[in-house]
Amino acid sequence: MKIDIIHPAHYRDDGTVVQAKGWIDRLGAYLPHLGPPLLAALTPDRHEVRLTEEYLEDIDFESDADVVALSGQIMQFDRCKDISAKFRARGKKTVLGGYLPSMLPDRVEGFFDAIVLGEGDEIWPEILNDIEQGKLKKRYQSTRSVDISNLPIPRYDLIKKDRLVVYPVQATRGCPFTCNYCSIAAVHQGAHRKRPVEQILRDIDATGSRNINICDDNLCEDIRFADRLFTAMAGSPVRWGTQTTINVARHPGLLQKARASGCTLMALGVETFSVKNLEDVNKTFHAVDKYAEGFRRIMDAGISPHALIIFGLPDDKPDTFKKTVDYLENLKVPVAQIFILTPYPGTPMGDRIHRTGNVFDQELSHLREPYVVFKPDVLTPDQLKEGWWGALEQFYSLRSIFKRIIMRRTPNNLLVNLATNLYYWSKVKRGIHPVYFGF
Numbered sequence: 001m002k003i004d005i006i007h008p009a010h011y012r013d014d015g016t017v018v019q020a021k022g023w024i025d026r027l028g029a030y031l032p033h034l035g036p037p038l039l040a041a042l043t044p045d046r047h048e049v050r051l052t053e054e055y056l057e058d059i060d061f062e063s064d065a066d067v068v069a070l071s072g073q074i075m076q077f078d079r080c081k082d083i084s085a086k087f088r089a090r091g092k093k094t095v096l097g098g099y100l101p102s103m104l105p106d107r108v109e110g111f112f113d114a115i116v117l118g119e120g121d122e123i124w125p126e127i128l129n130d131i132e133q134g135k136l137k138k139r140y141q142s143t144r145s146v147d148i149s150n151l152p153i154p155r156y157d158l159i160k161k162d163r164l165v166v167y168p169v170q171a172t173r174g175c176p177f178t179c180n181y182c183s184i185a186a187v188h189q190g191a192h193r194k195r196p197v198e199q200i201l202r203d204i205d206a207t208g209s210r211n212i213n214i215c216d217d218n219l220c221e222d223i224r225f226a227d228r229l230f231t232a233m234a235g236s237p238v239r240w241g242t243q244t245t246i247n248v249a250r251h252p253g254l255l256q257k258a259r260a261s262g263c264t265l266m267a268l269g270v271e272t273f274s275v276k277n278l279e280d281v282n283k284t285f286h287a288v289d290k291y292a293e294g295f296r297r298i299m300d301a302g303i304s305p306h307a308l309i310i311f312g313l314p315d316d317k318p319d320t321f322k323k324t325v326d327y328l329e330n331l332k333v334p335v336a337q338i339f340i341l342t343p344y345p346g347t348p349m350g351d352r353i354h355r356t357g358n359v360f361d362q363e364l365s366h367l368r369e370p371y372v373v374f375k376p377d378v379l380t381p382d383q384l385k386e387g388w389w390g391a392l393e394q395f396y397s398l399r400s401i402f403k404r405i406i407m408r409r410t411p412n413n414l415l416v417n418l419a420t421n422l423y424y425w426s427k428v429k430r431g432i433h434p435v436y437f438g439f
Helices: 035-041 074-088 099-103 124-132 183-188 197-207 223-232 246-250 252-260 275-280 288-300 320-331 348-356 381-395 398-406 414-429
Strands: 002-007 048-053 067-071 093-097 114-117 139-141 167-169 172-174 192-194 211-214 239-244 263-271 304-311 335-340
Touching: 002 035, 035 048, 035 067, 067 074, 074 093, 074 099, 093 099, 099 114, 099 183, 114 124, 167 197, 197 223, 223 252, 246 252, 246 263, 246 288, 252 263, 252 288, 263 288, 288 304, 288 320, 304 320, 304 381, 320 381, 320 398, 335 381, 335 414, 398 414
Parallel strands: 002 048, 002 067, 067 093, 093 114, 114 139, 167 211, 211 239, 239 263, 263 304, 304 335
Antiparallel strands: 172 192
């Protein structure tokens, strides 16, 4: 069979599809999702596979594919439905996987020939076999955690390469914490599995690139595992980044090993600088009074911390936005990704907010920035939206960039940090969230 694996884009309010095909979009780095190339690698050899990243290229709705597999996030619900409808009208079989069906199976079932709940690694060959035999079921669900100790090399050769690609490599899957706003925690339930170090190195080598995104949710929480990996990568020519928690700063030796192995950035889910907020989201393993020291230790090791911030938590007030950005500026944190709290159905916090009746916008496609879909505890929805965008404008102002990047005590990763900030400045000036291709 011929199989198209598609990662859909999402719609603007005017119904147009958000894409990033212009010359200015090619100035930024592209971090592909791991799911599509890994799914392609899990496909038996007798099938022909193609990948489409709709944010970068148009979908071929005249494709001769027999099967169309969609990997969807909640905000892409409407687009996934429409893509499926067009292909089904032409007699194609459509299958939906990803976080969207795993968290909202009853909302999506019926719009696709089949949906997959949970991890699809071991289910995918079964689905293809069922299609060939005419026995496709409407719903497939993984019943156990996948053994990730022997995964195939993702099909990196199928990834579109019309701009700088930072290739995804997986070292661990899941996260040991259960923060109650997090879709990752909702799906993986605190499971945190590690791959053999030699297989991780194999995949890095298979990318054929120096630019790697270790696309884990929390790479460094298991210190012994991280130490083994960084030791094995020592002296590597690659440049890599990852996501973890600021707990890594408790281990200066590990930071030094990470830097020696090629680490240039760590995205840190600090979320908030309010103790009450951290307690509310079940993130009490963080100590706010240690944040400043943690950021400094990471920067002193030559690694750029990227702070991940959420506004709209219960203790947030009108002055929270400026206080947060001032704090980050004073620490000279090079990059911040600033988000609005999103009450995802299927997460403990999301379900709790829905039960209160404070959710006034039920559109799944609006579960993303720049939308505020609920009434926060203290702020009004307008205050949250305006404060969030004002924080982005303040942080990515030229004044702030000069203060945080040019005037840093240790100018590690100066050119990369400056280029990133100027690119994000250009996106904010155009009214686009730095992590999105467009609204």
